[in-house]
Amino acid sequence: MSLQYAILIALTEGPRSGYDIAKLFDQSVGFFWRARHSQIYRELGKLKDKAWAVAKEIVQSDKPNRIEFSITEAGREALMQWSRQPTEPQELKDDFLVQLYGIEAIDLDALRANLLARQERHRDLHAQYQAKYKLLENSDILGDIGRRLALEVALIYEREWGDWCTRALDQLSPEALGSQNNVIPIEQEKRA
Amino acid sequence: MSLQYAILIALTEGPRSGYDIAKLFDQSVGFFWRARHSQIYRELGKLKDKAWAVAKEIVQSDKPNRIEFSITEAGREALMQWSRQPTEPQELKDDFLVQLYGIEAIDLDALRANLLARQERHRDLHAQYQAKYKLLENSDILGDIGRRLALEVALIYEREWGDWCTRALDQLSPEALGSQNNVIPIEQEKRA
């Protein structure tokens, strides 16, 4: 259901085509709810069926035609109703943490490599969000306050994951673990 | 796929029935990967088909019989292989943040109520994780280090969300927003 509302939110900024929304979902709103174009077209169809949005074909000569969707009054009302229901926070769900939990049964070296890769990823994303955040600083328009708060979550999320990776790498380093290194010798692995 | 591995991790601690795993998934490993019993039974069937686990019926006189699953050598090997592949970090996906992003189109009062409810939830969960964490403190067994690090993520996650809720409530309070309060008067709503 939520994707439909996320699309409606995108439509409150003006008419958008499926293609537009797909691109938008790679930035802005999409930081908090991602979707592939295949799914977006599917959901746009449902929005049309419910009359929460209306479609209009825009004829273009230089590019392929586009089908623009606009939010209707019923759509706005649906958004309002949606916001009045309690939302469920996203729960932690990460196979990496599952691996950590079962650390004795997995390859420690691979885990370390994974940690390193993640650390880099989180730092990259943090920088990305920070750039977006800077653009909203010092504004006190309601919309900007909201978007800033949302981005703040993203910033903290990446920052804390990044920092945690550093600590984890430290605690799981061969030096810190001493003799408890469970890495399977290469010779044994080659036989398997 | 990941659920199968999460189940295998649970089985590394010893033979477990579907029922056991379902309960386990409400604590420990399940903090990082949740599943309903219906899904667990389905995945256990697949593990059996792949010979990553074997089933054995335990006859009980006082309680209904149980079917215990044990991890096989092939299962352990599958876990190893799995841990050698890069994992994708969980991306932020939260309809609440979508609402914040489209704050102009939603009911601010409802959003505030939602924030308050979430704040409480995060504090509760934080306390819960903290209790679990305490039990692992000061141990330097590899397994405990892993579980501690995993729990640390959960702790930080809840703490930061909780703190953020406080700041958000502050910034979105009627006093802070002044005239920008977009709440729809009750009279108008009653007509709709």
Added chain:
DNA sequence: GCGTTCATGTAACCTGTTACATGATTCT
């Protein structure tokens, strides 16, 4: 000639949720 961007869609599949279904024992 080749890749990219623009633009829209369908089909098959996988994962996860909700609800249905059954039945014994133990506790209050």
Added chain:
DNA sequence: AGAATCATGTAACAGGTTACATGAACGC
């Protein structure tokens, strides 16, 4: 008598991903 715990499963559906499919225009 009724609720909770133990214990196993199936069926239908919802949400999301991957791959398939098509085709024009533009820059290198």
